[in-house]
Amino acid sequence: MKSQRRTLNTTACLCAGLQRELLLALRSPGNTINPLMFFIIAVSLFPLGGGADTAYLSSIAPGVIWVTALLAVMLSMESLFRSDYEDGSLEQLLLSPQPLYFQLLAKVFGHWLVTGLPLVLLTPLLGLMLSLPVAGYMPLMLGLLLGTPTLNLIGAIGMALTVGLSRSGLLLAVLVLPLSIPVLVFGAGVVDAALNGLPVAGLLAVLGAILALALSLAPLAIGAALRISVN
């Protein structure tokens, strides 16, 4: 066999990183399915515990779905850097000549594709469970579509800081949940506004702006945190 070395541009390298992330998700399905199961089960506890009063359920629906989504995202972050840290792949990632910023962005995006996106797609089912009025579905899903990537990026910073600790779960929550408050406030606000017949474009734009901010700054923070953690 003859060597057929092809030089790859940065985009192709990022696709390889993304492909690896998806392969890993396929090989350990528990890491992606468990947070989703948590999301479904935790939301379904509210009608069971809070009574079947439709008006009451629909009034708490936006908040319940957003808070549970936030917690499910935090749970899913645990697997983002854990195996790479333990087997040393993280060291190789930090020593790779490709720009770390884009490699981390590809990694978090891959993680969002297998955890965040399915979560967004599941929300209509949960909306039904909480008798969310029809007008609320579209704003809820759009809000989550813009909000969950931000939560993933913020969670990745916390995970990068705590990956060196054997039990990072609670510390991760303490570090990350306060930073997620703006997303939560505007995300649940979008649904409330829609249910009251108010325009939602402005609130969605704020969520988009927060996402843009996270996309541009979070990978830098994740990189710096990882360099501290591998040391």
Place this chain on the structure above:
Amino acid sequence: MMFAATNLFCERDERVLFSHLDFSIAAGEVLQVQGANGSGKTTLLRILCGLNPDYSGEISWAGQDVQNIRETFNRHMFYLGHSPAINKTLTPLQNLRWYCASHGFSDDAAIFMALAELGLVGYENIPCYQMSAGQQRRVSLARLLLAQAQLWILDEPFTALDKQGVTELEGRIAAKAKAGGAIILTTHHALQLNCPVRVINLDTLIGAAK
């Protein structure tokens, strides 16, 4: 001199691991870092490759401080650490493809050749968790054959290898030095290379610095 460290100092947990450490390595040289357990060999190697920033002094590559030319330096440097950097749920082929891509190239033929050279024919598509520790180490070492680095930094490269594997790796290190590469390594195994080896001993160095 392609790679040099000047006045290197490192302290860990209020204990000085080394101070006033100066050395350089040119193309074609092999440098072995010796020292007892806990003398700071791994720390030194991690400082040299850029994973550990807790040092003072200067490390330079081709006359420039590595902190200023990190991506260029990473392109020319290969680091093999204690951990294999092999994901056990993926196959050797998938692991090595990612390694190649993160270094900016794709070459499946070379991956198959590298795995064949390390005696892993038929294991290309088997998840690494089904392999023995020695075989996983060999997958990790396959990266040596794929990387086009001039400087190899190897931390205990002979761990978990059988006798034949050790001999083959020694041959590869000597060949790399002959081809103009530079190798810095630590090992507790008695090296038998058919090329000159320089030695830095971290234990006696501390004595010398006092």
